[in-house]
Amino acid sequence: MRTLIVGAGAIGGFFGSRLIAAGRDVTFLARENRAESLRRDGLRIAGRVPGDGPDAVETFAGIRAISAGEHDSFDLVLLAVKSYALHGVIDDIAPFVGPETTVLPLLNGLKHIDTLKERYGAESVIGGLCVASSQLTGDGTVRLLAPGTSMTYGELDGSMTERIRAVDETLRVPDRDGAEYKARLSEDILADMWVKWVFLASGGAVTTLMGGPVGRVAATPTGPETARAIVEECAAVAAASGYPMSERVVETATERVTEQGSPFTTSMYRDLEEGRPIEVESVIGDLVDRGGALGVATPLLGACYARLCVYASSLQ
Numbered sequence: 268m269r270t271l272i273v274g275a276g277a278i279g280g281f282f283g284s285r286l287i288a289a290g291r292d293v294t295f296l297a298r299e300n301r302a303e304s305l306r307r308d309g310l311r312i313a314g315r316v317p318g319d320g321p322d323a324v325e326t327f328a329g330i331r332a333i334s335a336g337e338h339d340s341f342d343l344v345l346l347a348v349k350s351y352a353l354h355g356v357i358d359d360i361a362p363f364v365g366p367e368t369t370v371l372p373l374l375n376g377l378k379h380i381d382t383l384k385e386r387y388g389a390e391s392v393i394g395g396l397c398v399a400s401s402q403l404t405g406d407g408t409v410r411l412l413a414p415g416t417s418m419t420y421g422e423l424d425g426s427m428t429e430r431i432r433a434v435d436e437t438l439r440v441p442d443r444d445g446a447e448y449k450a451r452l453s454e455d456i457l458a459d460m461w462v463k464w465v466f467l468a469s470g471g472a473v474t475t476l477m478g479g480p481v482g483r484v485a486a487t488p489t490g491p492e493t494a495r496a497i498v499e500e501c502a503a504v505a506a507a508s509g510y511p512m513s514e515r516v517v518e519t520a521t522e523r524v525t526e527q528g529s530p531f532t533t534s535m536y537r538d539l540e541e542g543r544p545i546e547v548e549s550v551i552g553d554l555v556d557r558g559g560a561l562g563v564a565t566p567l568l569g570a571c572y573a574r575l576c577v578y579a580s581s582l583q
């Protein structure tokens with residue numbers, strides 16, 4: 268299956284490297300500078316195997332990297348850009364999306380699904396999500412910050428089509444060293460994406476609103492109760508949208524955002540800390556909007572949204 272990975276950053280670079288290691292046919296769509304450095308210096312991944320020293324870097328040479336304006340055909344287009352970059356990339360990928368091409372986005376949130384369906388037709392788009400804690404560093408290396416990576420995908424209507432099985436075969440890579448990402452074919456990917464969104468938005472809101480990793484928030488007198496209330500707001504919006512969270516999901520999310528001593532942060536927190544643009548609209552704003560439309564009160568998410576909008580406007 269010819270696969271185009273759009274965005275060779277923390278997620279595209281990491282999952283792309285695993286597909287290349289498994290011998291899959293992978294090309295990256297990247298902007299000119301990144302494409303050139305991938306072709307010249309290869310794709311570098313650090314920190315994948317727990318226990319390897321911080322300087323252990325795996326380099327993949329012979330990377331195929333193209334830029335917008337080129338022409339080629341692909342069976343699978345794996346989207347791994349930030350949500351705020353989607354509008355810039357959506358037309359760039361048009362030459363690569365034919366009638367038989369499957370588009371699999373790995374972005375956080377859900378807003379992009381409608382955007383992609385509108386542009387490429389509902390039949391081209393499948394659902395997906397990934398779990399990883401990774402970062403693209405200044406020298407172009409993709410660094411995994413914590414173990415435990417996975418990718419989940421499925422048809423939006425849950426059906427087990429021939430193409431989703433082919434996608435699964437491509438993305439299910441052999442685990443040779445016990446540190447490979449876990450691939451899962453979902454029969455209810457929208458529900459899975461909602462679970463991930465509730466989890467991610469809770470972690471994102473707790474850490475960015477209160478300004479520290481979970482453990483530092485949990486050590487304050489009011490941190491844990493605020494974190495619990497944030498999870499409840501996220502879960503209430505999901506439930507009103509037709510995706511009620513199970514007790515177990517709410518408990519797990521709550522434990523994760525109230526754990527004493529935890530270094531847990533999210534990609535949005537790391538972006539904010541380093542002064543980069545953030546996915547405020549797709550991760551927090553969209554939940555606030557949906558809550559507003561459905562009559563669900565989201566005062567803490569609203570406060571977080573305001574705080575993040577102020578940050579975002581300071582970058583302009």
Ligand SMILES: NC(=O)C1=CN([C@@H]2O[C@H](COP(=O)(O)OP(=O)(O)OC[C@H]3O[C@@H](n4cnc5c(N)ncnc54)[C@H](OP(=O)(O)O)[C@@H]3O)[C@@H](O)[C@H]2O)C=CC1
Binds near residue numbers: 297352
């Ligand atoms: N990082 C993480 O730990 C996790 C991230 N996610 C989600 O995955 C998605 C991707 O995030 P992440 O990989 O972290 O983001 P990064 O910023 O690390 O990578 C995105 C890449 O997309 C590239 N890009 C942007 N615009 C274009 C364009 N027009 N053409 C080609 N390439 C482009 C950027 O290139 P350039 O360098 O040129 O700007 C960048 O290298 C997000 O929705 C995020 O929330 C999900 C789970 C964990």
Ligand SMILES: CC(C)(CO)C(=O)C(=O)O
Binds near residue numbers: 467535
């Ligand atoms: C869920 C989590 C925290 C790890 O995959 C994430 O998606 C992110 O940091 O963006």
